[in-house]
Amino acid sequence: MALLQLRDVNKHFGGLHVTNSVNLVLEQGEIHCLIGPNGAGKSTLFRLILGEHHPGSGQIYFAGEDITTLKSFARIRRGLSVKFQVPGVFKGLSVRQNLEIALQSRLHGAALDKEIDRLLAFLNLEAEQAQLAGNLSHGQKQWLEIGMAIALKPRLLLLDEPTAGMSPEETHMTGEMVRRLNAAGMTVLAIEHDMAFVRQVAQRVTVLHLGQVFAQGSIDEIVADERVAAIYLGQAHA
Amino acid sequence: MTGLVSLFRRLEGPQTLGRGPAFWALFALVLAGALAYPLFSDGYTVGNTVYFFVWVFIALSLSLIWGYGGSLSFGQTAFFGIAGYGYGILTINFGAAYGFTWIALLLAIGMAALVAALLGYFMFFGRIAGVFLGIVTLAVTLMLERFMAQTAGPEWRIGAARLNGFNGMSAMPPLTIPWFGGPIPLFADVGLYYVVLAMLVLVYLGLRILMNSSFGNVIVAIRENPERAEMLGYDIRKYQLITFVIGAALAGLSGVLYTVWGQYITPSSMGMTAASLPLIWVAVGGRSDLTATVIGTLVVLSGFQALTIYGSQYALVFMGVLLVLTVLIAPNGLVLGVIKGITKLVTRRKQEAA
Numbered sequence: 001m002a003l004l005q006l007r008d009v010n011k012h013f014g015g016l017h018v019t020n021s022v023n024l025v026l027e028q029g030e031i032h033c034l035i036g037p038n039g040a041g042k043s044t045l046f047r048l049i050l051g052e053h054h055p056g057s058g059q060i061y062f063a064g065e066d067i068t069t070l071k072s073f074a075r076i077r078r079g080l081s082v083k084f085q086v087p088g089v090f091k092g093l094s095v096r097q098n099l100e101i102a103l104q105s106r107l108h109g110a111a112l113d114k115e116i117d118r119l120l121a122f123l124n125l126e127a128e129q130a131q132l133a134g135n136l137s138h139g140q141k142q143w144l145e146i147g148m149a150i151a152l153k154p155r156l157l158l159l160d161e162p163t164a165g166m167s168p169e170e171t172h173m174t175g176e177m178v179r180r181l182n183a184a185g186m187t188v189l190a191i192e193h194d195m196a197f198v199r200q201v202a203q204r205v206t207v208l209h210l211g212q213v214f215a216q217g218s219i220d221e222i223v224a225d226e227r228v229a230a231i232y233l234g235q236a237h238a
Numbered sequence: 239m240t241g242l243v244s245l246f247r248r249l250e251g252p253q254t255l256g257r258g259p260a261f262w263a264l265f266a267l268v269l270a271g272a273l274a275y276p277l278f279s280d281g282y283t284v285g286n287t288v289y290f291f292v293w294v295f296i297a298l299s300l301s302l303i304w305g306y307g308g309s310l311s312f313g314q315t316a317f318f319g320i321a322g323y324g325y326g327i328l329t330i331n332f333g334a335a336y337g338f339t340w341i342a343l344l345l346a347i348g349m350a351a352l353v354a355a356l357l358g359y360f361m362f363f364g365r366i367a368g369v370f371l372g373i374v375t376l377a378v379t380l381m382l383e384r385f386m387a388q389t390a391g392p393e394w395r396i397g398a399a400r401l402n403g404f405n406g407m408s409a410m411p412p413l414t415i416p417w418f419g420g421p422i423p424l425f426a427d428v429g430l431y432y433v434v435l436a437m438l439v440l441v442y443l444g445l446r447i448l449m450n451s452s453f454g455n456v457i458v459a460i461r462e463n464p465e466r467a468e469m470l471g472y473d474i475r476k477y478q479l480i481t482f483v484i485g486a487a488l489a490g491l492s493g494v495l496y497t498v499w500g501q502y503i504t505p506s507s508m509g510m511t512a513a514s515l516p517l518i519w520v521a522v523g524g525r526s527d528l529t530a531t532v533i534g535t536l537v538v539l540s541g542f543q544a545l546t547i548y549g550s551q552y553a554l555v556f557m558g559v560l561l562v563l564t565v566l567i568a569p570n571g572l573v574l575g576v577i578k579g580i581t582k583l584v585t586r587r588k589q590e591a592a
Binding site for chain 2: 101
């Protein structure tokens with residue numbers, strides 16, 4: 001079953017056609033990676049899915065419902081969740097409070113405390129729970145934000161470069177985290193440049209280029225595709 | 239019952255300084271001192287002390303909107319004026335019998351809240367944020383001052399109440415308690431002192447509970463990162479609007495109490511100086527904490543008052559210097575800095591002892 005569906009989605013910024021008739025179907029339960037050179041329109045596509053931008057034309061469906069005109073918070077309440085590219089944690093608040101704010105609309109009292117503890121363990125942030133989120137290392141901030149995103153128990157988790165600035169070990173740990181979440185039933189759409197990470201988690205890969213879907217398939221098919229290699233080297237001008 | 243218990247638990251939390259028996263013992267001590275103070279003073283001095291308390295509500299409203307919510311508002315002074323004039327117009331027309339002054343107090347606060355709801359709706363849902371919010375609210379405040387200043391002519395009257403232009407409105411009745419042996423008017427004396435003190439304690443404790451609730455969590459989350467807050471499923475504009483309206487009501491309470499205290503109000507209480515001073519008290523105290531705001535406001539305001547005796551213009555210059563120094567030395571507020579310093583010292587002593 002399709003969980004998320006983009007139909008002929010277009011977005012212009014002035015004369016720039018950043019999203020050009022994109023059709024994309026995300027199946028329930030898959031880990032799908034979105035790759036492409038800088039400026040391919042990946043982050044814009046995320047913003048369109050999240051409602052931070054609205055498409056000039058085309059529709060976006062989530063779980064069968066047309067969400068094209070819904071506001072961002074309403075989309076989140078329907079089961080979308082996101083981790084931004086630049087870690088968007090609440091820097092002046094403690095790690096624990098960051099998670100509490102993400103969880104409080106779903107849980108209260110003792111159940112809330114218990115879930116915060118469980119998430120802290122899952123994120124390896126138990127020792128840092130009283131610290132201000134702004135004092136965490138870059139990788140820890142990334143994890144905390146992933147924790148806040150999954151605290152909502154989303155049906156679809158959007159990850160914008162979840163491993164940016166992470167060491168190879170941290171990247172691998174993040175990949176394992178994503179796979180565990182997926183095994184528990186979460187559908188994941190991730191923008192990622194790190195091919196080791198893509199290889200570790202992706203079940204399907206979509207290549208975006210100049211605002212268009214350029215290629216789609218398994219990671220092996222994408223890697224074998226000479227045209228894809230060419231656009232990364234800047235040789236194709238499709 | 240459990241609801242009440244969880245409400246009291248919210249008196250302490252990550253959003254407010256001060257917790258545990260030591261803090262509440264100190265709180266009780268200060269409160270006892272404030273309650274006993276009129277016994278050791280005369281009515282005139284006590285009445286003047288009320289003047290300082292009156293301003294704490296507008297300071298708390300700024301702490302709420304600016305310190306906790308992250309939106310700098312110059313509009314508090316406008317709501318102060320709307321409620322102050324509102325009380326005057328209502329009581330001059332309908333008198334003080336049957337406890338009407340208390341209804342007028344609520345209605346006047348309601349007017350300020352209503353204007354804030356309208357203004358806030360267009361600002362927040364029009365996605366005005368940051369410095370532009372400050373500009374829009376300042377414009378509204380100054381516009382209101384200009385408007386009231388040109389109402390000197392006899393045609394500017396609402397019922398029996400003359401608006402009176404720059405000379406302002408006066409001779410409205412004070413808050414009056416209806417009583418069997420005849421109504422008791424609360425002039426700037428011991429009676430009004432206790433009433434305002436009670437309001438102050440209630441508002442302070444109520445705001446502590448509000449800020450440590452899940453609502454308060456969302457408010458500080460919006461200050462820290464509005465995009466992230468929205469992407470956790472919160473309708474942030476709704477939260478900002480509610481905070482703005484609560485703040486306006488508190489500023490309105492200040493306005494009514496100010497009018498009641500001196501039995502007059504003029505347009506200059508909505509002017510540029512009037513709009514800036516609360517900002518300075520709150521910034522110097524520590525805008526992101528309620529307790530620091532209360533202490534800061536009372537200290538700076540009494541200092542300002544003492545200086546005014548020697549020359550009001552110098553006092554204003556001193557206020558400006560104080561603001562600059564605060565921004566340079568302790569951008570989060572001097573009182574807040576001192577409190578945090580002491581807390582750190584105490585915990586270090588405890589750790590060393592252990």
